[in-house]
Amino acid sequence: MRLDKYLSQAGVGTRSEVKKLIKHNRIKVNGTVITDCGYGVIESADTVLFDDKTISYEEFVYYIFHKPGDCVCAKEDRDNKTVFEYFKGVNIRDLFTVGRLDKDTEGLLIVTNDGDLSHRLLSPKKHVDKTYFLKCIEDVSDEDIKALENGVDIGDEKITLPAKASRGDEPNEIYLTIKEGRYHQVKRMLQAVGNEVIYLKRITMGKFELDDLPMGEYRLMNERELEYVAEYKGSNI
Numbered sequence: 001m002r003l004d005k006y007l008s009q010a011g012v013g014t015r016s017e018v019k020k021l022i023k024h025n026r027i028k029v030n031g032t033v034i035t036d037c038g039y040g041v042i043e044s045a046d047t048v049l050f051d052d053k054t055i056s057y058e059e060f061v062y063y064i065f066h067k068p069g070d071c072v073c074a075k076e077d078r079d080n081k082t083v084f085e086y087f088k089g090v091n092i093r094d095l096f097t098v099g100r101l102d103k104d105t106e107g108l109l110i111v112t113n114d115g116d117l118s119h120r121l122l123s124p125k126k127h128v129d130k131t132y133f134l135k136c137i138e139d140v141s142d143e144d145i146k147a148l149e150n151g152v153d154i155g156d157e158k159i160t161l162p163a164k165a166s167r168g169d170e171p172n173e174i175y176l177t178i179k180e181g182r183y184h185q186v187k188r189m190l191q192a193v194g195n196e197v198i199y200l201k202r203i204t205m206g207k208f209e210l211d212d213l214p215m216g217e218y219r220l221m222n223e224r225e226l227e228y229v230a231e232y233k234g235s236n237i
Contacts, residue, residue, distance in 0.1 A: 003027065004037040010057045011091040012050055026051055062229060063111040065218040066210060073100040083109060086216055098122065099181060107202035108210040120232045121206055127179040128206045132186050135199040139171035144193040148176060154188035206232065
C-alpha cells in the first residue's frame with residue numbers, strides 16, 4: 001500500500017496532510033525516514049512511525065456511538081448537526097453509520113467502514129433484533145402490548161413481524177424489540193395502537209449494547225464486541 005494512503009487510512013490525517021508530513025521528514029518506515037509518498041508499505045511486516053510513534057493500520061474500524069437527539073446520520077447536512085461532528089480527531093472519510101436513527105432519536109449507533117458487517121446487521125433476511133426504550137403520550141395497555149407482540153398494520157403491504165414488549169417504570173414506558181427496520185417503524189407501530197411516541201432511544205442492536213456510554217461520546221469496540229463482529233461476518237444466515 002502507498003505510504004500516504006496507509007497513513008491516511010490509519011487516521012493520521014487527510015491525504016494532503018500526510019503528504020506534507022512525509023515531505024517534512026516526520027515519517028519513518030522500519031527506522032528509516034521516507035520522503036516518497038508512493039513508497040510501498042507492507043502492512044503485515046513494516047513498522048511505520050510518525051514523530052517516532054508507531055502507527056497501527058487496521059483495514060476495518062468499529063465504533064460504538066451514543067447518538068444525541070440533535071443530529072442526523074449523515075456526513076454533511078446544510079441545516080443540521082451530523083453524528084460525525086462528534087468524532088473529533090478521527091478520519092471519517094470512509095466511515096458510515098450502520099443504519100440510521102431519526103434526528104430526535106437517541107441511542108446506539110455502530111459506525112464503521114465495514115460494508116459486510118453493515119449488510120449482515122441490516123439485511124431484512126437476517127432479522128437482527130433491535131431493542132428500543134420509548135415513552136408515549138398515553139399509557140400503554142396490556143392489549144396494546146399484546147398487539148405489538150403479535151404484529152400490527154403500519155400501512156405497508158405486510159403487518160410487522162412479531163415483536164417483544166415489556167413495561168418500563170412508568171405506565172407510558174415500554175421496551176420494544178423488533179426484527180425489522182422499516183421506515184419510522186417503532187413510531188408507526190405505536191400509532192397503529194392509537195398512541196404516539198414522545199421519546200425514543202435504541203439500546204441494543206443484535207449483540208451490541210449501549211451500556212453506560214455517555215451521550216455524545218464514542219469508543220472503539222472492545223475485544224468481546226469484535227468477537228461478535230466475527231460471528232456476524234462468519235454467519236451464513
